Amino acid sequence: MNVVNVINDIHSATKEGISEVYLVACGGSLVDMYPTKYFLENEAKKVVTGLFTANEFVHATPKRLNQDSLVIVCSHGGNTPESVEASMVAKERGAHTIGLTHNQEASLLNYSDHAFVYEWGSESDVKNNPMAIILQLAVEVLYRTEGYDHYDAFQSGIGKINGIIKNGEQLVEKRTKEFANKYGKEELFYILSSGASYGHAYGFAICSLMEMQWLDAASIHSGEYFHGPFEVTDKETPFILLMNEGRTRALDERAKTFLQQYAEKVEVVDAKELGINTIADEVVEFFNPILFYSIMCVYRQALADVRNHPLETRRYMGKVAY
Amino acid sequence: MNVVNVINDIHSATKEGISEVYLVACGGSLVDMYPTKYFLENEAKKVVTGLFTANEFVHATPKRLNQDSLVIVCSHGGNTPESVEASMVAKERGAHTIGLTHNQEASLLNYSDHAFVYEWGSESDVKNNPMAIILQLAVEVLYRTEGYDHYDAFQSGIGKINGIIKNGEQLVEKRTKEFANKYGKEELFYILSSGASYGHAYGFAICSLMEMQWLDAASIHSGEYFHGPFEVTDKETPFILLMNEGRTRALDERAKTFLQQYAEKVEVVDAKELGINTIADEVVEFFNPILFYSIMCVYRQALADVRNHPLETRRYMGKVAY
Numbered sequence: 001m002n003v004v005n006v007i008n009d010i011h012s013a014t015k016e017g018i019s020e021v022y023l024v025a026c027g028g029s030l031v032d033m034y035p036t037k038y039f040l041e042n043e044a045k046k047v048v049t050g051l052f053t054a055n056e057f058v059h060a061t062p063k064r065l066n067q068d069s070l071v072i073v074c075s076h077g078g079n080t081p082e083s084v085e086a087s088m089v090a091k092e093r094g095a096h097t098i099g100l101t102h103n104q105e106a107s108l109l110n111y112s113d114h115a116f117v118y119e120w121g122s123e124s125d126v127k128n129n130p131m132a133i134i135l136q137l138a139v140e141v142l143y144r145t146e147g148y149d150h151y152d153a154f155q156s157g158i159g160k161i162n163g164i165i166k167n168g169e170q171l172v173e174k175r176t177k178e179f180a181n182k183y184g185k186e187e188l189f190y191i192l193s194s195g196a197s198y199g200h201a202y203g204f205a206i207c208s209l210m211e212m213q214w215l216d217a218a219s220i221h222s223g224e225y226f227h228g229p230f231e232v233t234d235k236e237t238p239f240i241l242l243m244n245e246g247r248t249r250a251l252d253e254r255a256k257t258f259l260q261q262y263a264e265k266v267e268v269v270d271a272k273e274l275g276i277n278t279i280a281d282e283v284v285e286f287f288n289p290i291l292f293y294s295i296m297c298v299y300r301q302a303l304a305d306v307r308n309h310p311l312e313t314r315r316y317m318g319k320v321a322y
Numbered sequence: 323m324n325v326v327n328v329i330n331d332i333h334s335a336t337k338e339g340i341s342e343v344y345l346v347a348c349g350g351s352l353v354d355m356y357p358t359k360y361f362l363e364n365e366a367k368k369v370v371t372g373l374f375t376a377n378e379f380v381h382a383t384p385k386r387l388n389q390d391s392l393v394i395v396c397s398h399g400g401n402t403p404e405s406v407e408a409s410m411v412a413k414e415r416g417a418h419t420i421g422l423t424h425n426q427e428a429s430l431l432n433y434s435d436h437a438f439v440y441e442w443g444s445e446s447d448v449k450n451n452p453m454a455i456i457l458q459l460a461v462e463v464l465y466r467t468e469g470y471d472h473y474d475a476f477q478s479g480i481g482k483i484n485g486i487i488k489n490g491e492q493l494v495e496k497r498t499k500e501f502a503n504k505y506g507k508e509e510l511f512y513i514l515s516s517g518a519s520y521g522h523a524y525g526f527a528i529c530s531l532m533e534m535q536w537l538d539a540a541s542i543h544s545g546e547y548f549h550g551p552f553e554v555t556d557k558e559t560p561f562i563l564l565m566n567e568g569r570t571r572a573l574d575e576r577a578k579t580f581l582q583q584y585a586e587k588v589e590v591v592d593a594k595e596l597g598i599n600t601i602a603d604e605v606v607e608f609f610n611p612i613l614f615y616s617i618m619c620v621y622r623q624a625l626a627d628v629r630n631h632p633l634e635t636r637r638y639m640g641k642v643a644y
Contacts, residue, residue, distance in 0.1 A: 027549025041372055045386050048370050050363055053545040060517060060569040060607075064367050082545070188510065188538055195382060205540070211550035216510055216559075218527070218540030223375040223404070227349025228533035230638055237538075247382040258644050285382075316552055322580050 003133065006114045007140040010070055010096045017145040018096075020048045020069040021138055024057045024086045028207045029074040029100075032131040034199020035289045036072075036138040046146045049138075054082040058089055067094040072137065074099075074130050076120075078106020087111035098137065100130045122297075125162045126290055132158065135286060153280040160279055161287050165294045168274040172298055179267055180302035183238055186265070188216040190232075192241045192255050194223055195248030197271075197289040200296070204240070208300040212311045222251040230258065238265040240299075242292050245272045246285025269295060325455065328436045329462040332392055332418045339467040340418075342370045342391040343460055346379045346408045350529045351396040351422075354453040356521020357611045358394075358460045368468045371460075376404040380411055389416040394459065396421075396452050398442075400428020409433035420459065422452045444619075447484045448612055454480065457608060475602040482601055483609050487616045490596040494620055501589055502624035505560055508587070510538040512554075514563045514577050516545055517570030519593075519611040522618070526562070530622040534633045544573040552580065560587040562621075564614050567594045568607025591617060 011017055021040055023033035033051055040049035050062060054073070065071070071090035075083040078101035088111050090097050099112025102120045109115050119128040126132055136158065142148045183189075189209055193201035201219035209217035220229045222241070233239075239259055243252040249272075259266045271288045274295065279287050304311045316322065333340060343362055345355035352375055362371035372384060376395070387393070393412035397405040400423035410433050412419050421434025424442045431437050441450040448454055458480065464470045505511075511531055515523035523541035531539035542551045544563070555561075561581055565574040571594075581588045593610045596617065601609050626633045638644065 027546060030546070030549075042382050042384050045388075053543055053549075055545040055573050056516060056543075056570055059572055060364050062364050066367075080549075194378060206542075206546065206550035211553045214553055216538065216540075216554060218538075220528075221375055221378075223377040224349060224352070224528065226639075226644055227352075227375075227402075228528035230644070231533045231536055231636060232538060233638070248378055250381055251377050254644070262638070262642075314553060316555070316584070317548075320584075322548055322552070322576070 003136045003140050006098065007137060007144055009114070011144050013096065014068040016068065018047060018068060018070045018141050019066070020050070020064060021141055022057070022062070022065065022069060022071040022090070023049065023051045023134070024054050024071060025074040025083055026054050026080055028203060029076055029083070029130065031199050031203030031207065032074060033072070033134055034202070035131060035196040035286055036134045038196040039135060039286050040138050040142065043148065044142055044146065047142060054080065054086040057086045058082055061089055061093070065090065065093045065095055069095040070098065070141065071095045072098045072100070072134055073108060073112070074101070074134065075106065075108050076102050078103035078108045084108050084111065100133060126165055126294060127158050127162060131290055131293060132161070150280070150282040154283045154286070157279040157283050157287050161290050164275050164278065165291055168291060168295050169298055171274060172269075172295055176299045176302035179299060180306040183265065184303065184306035186238050188237070190229070190237065190239045191217065191219045192222050192225060192239060192252070193219075193244065193292070194221055194251040195244050195246060195288070196286050197242050197244050197292055200289045200292045201242055203293070204296050208296060211317065212300065212313070213303060213307065213309055222248070222255040225255050226258070233259065233262045235264040237263065238267070239263055240267045240269065243268060243270040243272065244285060244288040245276050246288065248285065325458045325462050328420065329459060329466055331436070333466050335418065336390040338390065340369065340390060340392045340463050341388070342372070342386060343463055344379070344384070344387065344391060344393045344412070345371065345373045345456070346376050346393060347396040347405055348376050348402055350525060351398055351405070351452065353521045353525030353529065354396060355394070355456055356524070357453060357518040357608055358456045360518040361457060361608050362460050362464065365470065366464055366468065369464060376402065376408040379408045380404055383411055383415070387412065387415045387417055391417040392420065392463065393417045394420045394422070394456055395430060395434070396423070396456065397428065397430050398424050400425035400430045406430050406433065422455060448487055448616060449480050449484060453615060454483070454612055472602070472604040476605045476608070479601040479605050479609050483612050486597050486600065487613055490613060490617050491620055493596060494617055498621045498624035501621060502628040505587065506625065506628035508560050510559070512551070512559065512561045513539065513541045514544050514547060514561060514574070515541070515566065515614070516543055516573040517566050517568060517610070518608050519564050519566050519614055522611045522614045523564055525615070526618050526622075530618060533639065534622065534635070535625060535629065535631055544570070544577040547577050548580070555581065555584045557586040559585065560589070561585055562589045562591065565590060565592040565594065566607060566610040567598050568610065570607065
């Protein structure tokens with residue numbers, strides 16, 4: 001499917017243009033939607049957005065949901081019951097649905113007016129992965145409904161980000177091994193970030209560490225860190241700071257300064273140092289999380305290797321009833 | 323100040339009614355705004371809402387912010403620099419501002435068109451505390467701009483919640499001591515909840531445990547638990563589940579069933595069992611977090627007593643530069 005055509009089709013079918021973009025998923029797929037929530041919440045003057053874990057969307061469906069709403073649902077396996085049901089609910093309310101999945105046989109596709117069966121794996125161009133597809137859909141909605149001054153800059157960024165990532169992955173290869181050797185015996189990590197990347201701080205905590213490594217973890221927004229969480233800071237507790245380029249960098253820098261003074265186990269992953277600045281200033285912030293996801297995959301692989309705990313190991317997910 | 327008069331004044335000063343309600347604060351004050359974000363996101367058909375940690379609102383101010391927007395800023399001490407600045411930014415953009423603080427001399431008041439210097443402490447009626455004031459403001463905005471079918475039921479709930487809490491505090495007194503004796507040596511807690519109360523799961527983690535007890539902690543949305551976080555569940559890890567009454571109860575019940583099977587250190591705090599059901603079904607869910615805040619204060623006091631770590635002890639906040 002083509003992003004431009006899909007949004008044009010939906011736009012044409014609405015009365016006065018797409019009025020809401022609801023982003024609905026669970027876990028890692030929800031994480032992939034956070035940059036889009038941040039983008040629309042910051043850049044839109046008319047289009048409304050909302051980010052919902054699927055089961056909450058099903059049980060407490062927003063009254064605003066209407067026939068001019070677009071509901072984007074993502075499920076990697078395509079059969080997550082609450083995500084499929086969320087898509088059903090959206091259709092029952094007359095909303096337009098787009099489903100994203102890696103599974104051509106997904107139940108989700110039964111309730112998707114438009115579908116993206118996306119590429120996956122380290123060989124794919126990240127612009128064809130769900131995080132970037134969803135962001136491109138939102139940019140297209142904004143452009144089509146109310147205009148977006150930085151549309152061309154954004155498209156140029158989409159053309160560059162995969163190359164930046166490939167370079168970045170090589171740059172961090174050695175340091176991820178050092179990280180894993182240094183912190184391989186830790187049992188808890190705090191992950192800090194801000195802006196468009198906060199969702200990936202959450203994602204690295206719940207997916208990469210809790211789910212895939214059975215490690216304790218929590219995300220902390222860099223802006224919130226100073227209003228409670230920083231009291232746990234000491235020389236024994238490990239922190240990973242994902243430093244954005246763009247408007248919220250000041251928040252991450254403040255956290256970095258504090259951590260450098262009061263903590264000792266600090267890993268800084270800096271999008272600027274990894275070369276994200278070839279993307280235009282006006283849009284660069286939205287690309288930080290796309291970079292961070294790929295870079296943090298190298299970190300988690302290194303950690304999994306040192307800990308001898310393969311990333312695929314589960315004790316509950318897909319194994320017991322829940 | 324009177325909630326009805328303030329909203330009437332602001333409404334009259336807008337062109338076509340209040341179009342956005344932005345909720346901006348840090349840490350514990352931001353937590354107090356979450357129920358209002360949930361309320362408006364779920365109940366409003368026109369009014370838009372957004373919840374922002376103050377420094378992100380300052381650095382990445384939403385383009386939507388305009389002269390018909392209402393920006394509510396809360397700071398207990400009233401001088402949190404980024405909250406004061408957020409209020410300044412809102413005023414510069416021509417928006418209407420309401421400031422809430424416990425400090426009559428607060429800098430925040432210099433940038434607040436309307437102010438609530440609120441009551442605080444266990445002797446105050448919770449309807450005069452910031453969480454309930456902000457929720458009442460939002461209900462008034464909704465009622466005034468687009469109507470709200472359950473306005474009377476909500477006002478009736480406001481009249482009842484303090485009594486429910488007083489009963490609830492007595493009900494849990496003994497069990498909080500048992501909890502503290504049982505878990506006083508634990509070093510990490512996960513706090514689960516959903517719906518309007520998810521913000522208080524976050525708040526108990528970052529304020530009560532991390533800030534006031536220097537304990538590791540993280541909140542988990544009950545709906546998200548099954549999509550990653552539950553893989554850390556075992557018989558050694560403590561979980562606190564705040565069970566809502568209302569539409570998202572099914573999410574909390576699902577988490578409870580799983581925890582009862584695979585975990586052993588589980589504390590369930592159930593709003594239903596604590597008597598919240600005297601409030602009407604249509605609005606009860608919005609009152610869960612008001613109850614939970616007060617009830618969890620009893621829990622944290624019991625924990626502080628057993629741990630011999632007073633709730634006021636800080637090592638960084640207000641003590642070092644940051």
